[in-house]
Amino acid sequence: MCSPAIECRAREASGMGRASKREEIAEAAFRQFHKRGFNATGINDITKAAGVPKGSFYNHFSSKEESALEALSRYADTLRFDLLTTPDLPPLERLRAHFEYLSRDTVDNGFVRGCLVGNFGAEIADHSEEIRAAAKQGFDTWAHRLSAVLAEAQATGDLDGSLDTETTALFILSAWEGTLIAARVDKSPAPVDAFFELVFERILR
Template sequence: MKRIHNKDDIVQVGLDLVLSKGFSATGVETILKQAKIPKGSFYNFFSSKEEFGLAIIDKFVEDRMEVLYPILADDSLPPLERVKKSFETIIAIFESNDCSKGCLLGNLGLEMSDHFENVRQRLEQSLQNWTKGLSELLLQAQDAHTIPAEINVEMLAENLISSFQGALLRSKVKKSAQPLKDFIHLYFNVFLSQREG
């Protein structure tokens, strides 16, 4: 394994470990050992493990947006199809990890929201940004008359993310992507499907 030399590399190693083991179970010693860096180096980059937690959230969101932005911005697809495809893409990543790891935002939300206020706020901001991005597409879908005009798009976006996170948790426990596939089917083929008048 290559020797780690900078903060970004430590964050990447730490992110992979935290996704696999959880934040509390990932000690600084483990990160240092995996990154093959001297014992004192961690605190050259981070004042605390909490600050490190904020850095891995930012890295996770940045990586996720690199994958999702081209889908969400693809004007060749109808808005609702882009929303669906964004979730399907996350599901494919989850399946490629043998239905483990899940979403860092959901994982840390469960593990840390009651203990680290700065982490809770960063998670909330990340989820709000996700909600905002979906809301904008859902509003476009509403303008195109593909979803009912009376639906509150912000509430729908928030509920899509909440339901997806719940399905992701269920899939981790079940070691099967079926709950996530059920989420896609129910929302996009049943609840939000166009019906003839």
């Protein structure tokens, strides 16, 4: 859903303000997974990116899978859900602002990363129950937030009251995930433009 510019969590600091080893490794893992995918990312890639010895990884994470679960949590923090609740802005404008932020990041990063939740879901959901469950929770939470905004739009009379907000939210999120895949293949913003045209100019009118 998504592929926003990385906004790091507040770093755990030492006495000199330097990020902790765990934070450095977790952040490096997040970036490597988002850039390379789960299977193409090795422990060596993570520790090299973090600038720490390989043995340091296992001082903080029991496995690559555990660090991937942490990466999913970090990714959720980059999705700018706050844009969905901006005060004094109509619901559908908030919804559009959310996806405009994600689309700008997708274009600015050259269509190479996609959505980490969708990437993990496609790549390893059949092989890791923990990651599948975490990805599902991520999608469910995201869809619930979108549904809440659509319900607000219905309450203000800006959206057809006959639309089922949960079904519509799930469709929009699924369409966005497909848009990211198409944009990565096409290496152009055309799929993104089509998403906005269909969702905001037709479905949600």
